[in-house]
Amino acid sequence: MSDRWHTEVLRSEFERTSQTFGERTKGRFDGMGIVEFSRVGDRAKVLEVGVGTGNFLSLFDGPSRDLIGVDLTPAMILKALASFPAFGLVVADGAKLPLDSRSVDLASTAQTLHHIWEPLPVLREMRRVIAESGRVLVIDQIAPESFEQAIAMNELEMIRDPSHASSRPPSALRTLMRVAGLSIVDERIVGSRQRFSNWMPAIEFPPERIEKVKSFIDQHGAATGMNFERDGNDYTYDRERMMILAERA
Ligand SMILES: C[S@@+](CC[C@H](N)C(=O)[O-])C[C@H]1O[C@@H](n2cnc3c(N)ncnc32)[C@H](O)[C@@H]1O
Secondary structure, eight states, rough: OHHHHHHHHHHHHHHHHHHHHHHHHHTTTTSHHHHHHHTTTTTTTTHHHHSSTTTGGGOOOTTOOOEEEESHHHHHHHHHHHOOTEEEEEOOOTTTTOOOOOOOOEEEESGGGOSSOOOOHHHHHHOOOOOEEEEEEEEBBOSSSSSHHHHHHHHHHHOTTTTTOOOHHHHHHHHHHHTTEEEEEEEEEEEEEEEEEHHHHHHTTTTTHHHHHHHHHHHHHGGGGGGOOOEEEEEEEEEEEEEEEEEEO
């Protein structure tokens, strides 16, 4: 659930980045075997909460699939509509889905829960809209299990993007699923080495913010568990994402 203040911050961040986000993040789910992992059928109705510019939902594109995306930021929905006019795309909060109960086969969310302070109402809504045999798929970046490292990582993420709420460790994501009335069918953690200049490109972020994040990395980067390494004027770092597939408990 998003309060009004957080929704305003979120919308202003994603409105600014909407022009470049889709291109910058293209391919970031490649090689994760997401469609296969989700065990979704050829005729499935698939929902994504926090659809953004549509890159993730488009992984499920097929001749007989019905694809629906909701997002809180109108600018992101407009961008998604321009690229994927056949998808059913609407502005809505994941905590209040404009869908009938038990009406979709897969309710997914990717790289969005860490922008949500209270993810339980969203997960409960995703559970409400899945069919009897339907499933919930959650993909999100994760924090280390070490409390101190998770705090440092989230501090860095919030300087980079004030709409960031919390990257959670795997144990917290598992607990959230259970409390939302979901039972985990499968899970996987995927790690990759990333480049700072792709994460905070000058075309997308204000220069003073880039400098603040660099200065945080120089002073506290080692505390984040992200294994930052300097590479000239750039850095490389580790990013881990968790994939969880669940059904009604
Ligand atoms: C980092 S983007 C991810 C976009 C897309 N899932 C992808 O991975 O390419 C996060 C998106 O979630 C949306 N969002 C955040 N909180 C939301 C909420 N409570 N309900 C619906 N959308 C939300 C934001 O507006 C933003 O477009």
